[in-house]
Amino acid sequence: MILEIRELTKSFGGLKAVEEVSFKVMPGIILSVIGPNGAGKTTLFNCLTGALLPTKGKIFFEDKDITGKRPYEITEAGIARTFQNIRIFGKMSVLENVMIGQHSRSREGFVGAVLRTNGFKKEESEIKAKAYEFLEFTGIEEYAETRAENLPYGYQRRLEIARALATEPKLILLDEPAAGMNPQESIELMTLINKIREWGKTVIVIEHDMKVVMGISDKIVVLDHGVKIAEGTPKEIQSNTDVIEAYLGKGFEF
């Protein structure tokens, strides 16, 4: 088990954004979290990454309790995420963005950088080489020296994914990666997500685009009003009456 969520609750005042949600994630799968707007999907992600402190419940990552840990500690443990609204460092180059992702995995110091010692040069070139690997993996290596804010939208998403991968996570959380993409870009994104899984990473995706969800998921968790209403394979979910109700509303009775 790479991730286990036990009875997780997060309330904001009287509102329970996430209520008693539990599920387990096996390593190496793609799991999608779906649900109508306001179902608590992003809140769940925020709890997982330490951005929010859960009100109740526990989160275990590789059997270690990570509930309430600080964001940078969770990153070091091996969880990375991307955001629904793109949050790249616009004023830096594409390459630098990815190098920052490697922050917690590198050690170079000030003295080395100023004196340009061999140790520093070696580590710097290793970091650069690795950063290029992530850029190649996501297919944006030709833009390495471009200022990140000048990248086209679809490539900014890829850069976010490249930067998240640079933290060397075992588990990567993608928050609506297909948002704002055209059908062609969505298909390319699905290929990329599959590639990440084939590389041995576990992926959790929040997504509204059902074509993407049904196309890539091994397992789907459905939230509605903060509560888990279903869990299963894409096939099972598609025929689940609770899920259909949550999305389309109860059928009229004549």
Next chain:
Amino acid sequence: MFFQQILNGITVGGVYALIALGYTMVYGILELINFAHGEIYMIGAYLGIIFIGIFTAIGLTEQSPLLAVLLSLTLSVIFCSAYGFAVEKLAYRPLRNAPKLSPLISAIGVSIFLQNYVMLSQGATDKVFPQLFETKGIEFLNLTITVLQIFIIVVSLLLMELLHLYVMKTRTGKAMRAVAQDKTMASLLGINIDWIISITFIIGSGLAAVAGFMVAMYYGLVNYSIGYIAGIKAFAAAVLGGIGSIPGAMLGGFILGIVESLAAGYLSSEYKDAYAFIILIIILLIKPRGLLGKSSGDRA
């Protein structure tokens, strides 16, 4: 006379730039105007006098003035960095998520506290910084430059270059730039925000200490209130260059120093302190975000 004033301006400007860097770095990361920064500079000057005094007492100053100066300077930097670190931890960190006005008021409080703390412990009268270097200037091309001026210019330029390398090249420097752009995202990439903020204060305070030390040597007199005017001028320099921009603070510092010297030489030295603000007003009317400030509206 013209080039002589420019030279004097560069000397003073280097010092303004060093202080301005502290304002701009903290603003870049926390969007806080650290009003206590001028006091750290003042404490740097006092610590300089104290350490030089100690080294004179043990006879080191007589043997090697340069070594005594460098050692005192290093010690002032270490102590001031500790002050900066502590001020952030005690007075600003608890207010990190409070409305922006709260840390600002806290900063003013720290500034008043530090001034009074130094006044009580060191006395309200001027303290004299001993003359250690040859005061007679070196002449070349009709210009007179003193050893001390060379020292100040070299040290300021060297520190600015080091800071630039640090911010642009090192892992921590990159992290700093990332934190300045998006704190949440930076923390999700494994960066310890609190530590980066501490480092920013440590570096900024260290630079202010160097500035305070060198000014004390240059003018020879130190007083508990010198941080106020120097701080406000350096703040003007940071705004002039575009607050939040490191090259901007350097540029702003030099422009301010040079304009001030020229105006003092050609117009009237009685209004010396006012010229800095006249320049500031003119530049802000033309370029509201400062010379190298960000032109887009990405900061509210």
